[in-house]
Amino acid sequence: MTIEIQVALIGAAATVLAAIIATGGAALIFAHRGVVIRLARQVEAYHAQEGRLVEALISAAGQEPTEALVKQRRGAYRKDASDAARPSMTALEARKIRRRYFSVD
Numbered sequence: 553m554t555i556e557i558q559v560a561l562i563g564a565a566a567t568v569l570a571a572i573i574a575t576g577g578a579a580l581i582f583a584h585r586g587v588v589i590r591l592a593r594q595v596e597a598y599h600a601q602e603g604r605l606v607e608a609l610i611s612a613a614g615q616e617p618t619e620a621l622v623k624q625r626r627g628a629y630r631k632d633a634s635d636a637a638r639p640s641m642t643a644l645e646a647r648k649i650r651r652r653y654f655s656v657d
Contacts, residue, residue: 581653589654592646599643602626 606626607617615621 585654589650592650595641595646596643 603622603626606622610617610621610625
């Protein structure tokens with residue numbers, strides 16, 4: 553077996569190995585697609601509920617709940633919450649993940 557044949561066989565084996573790895577990664581993405589979409593929607597729903605709660609707290613304090621005031625108070629209320637209860641992903645980040653990887657709205 554000449555060097556050229558050995559190089560060709562090694563190149564073909566590397567290509568097959570890369571294809572197997574890529575197929576495995578794609579299979580994992582498709583297997584967990586539903587879970588990721590459901591999680592992203594739950595994060596968005598959490599942030600929407602949090603916004604409604606902040607609006608209710610502002611209204612209970614006798615102020616008009618504007619968007620800027622809600623954003624300001626949301627940050628203040630999050631600082632008051634414990635570290636364990638603080639979300640690590642925003643609704644916008646969750647929506648971007650869904651759109652980027654799954655093109656689902």
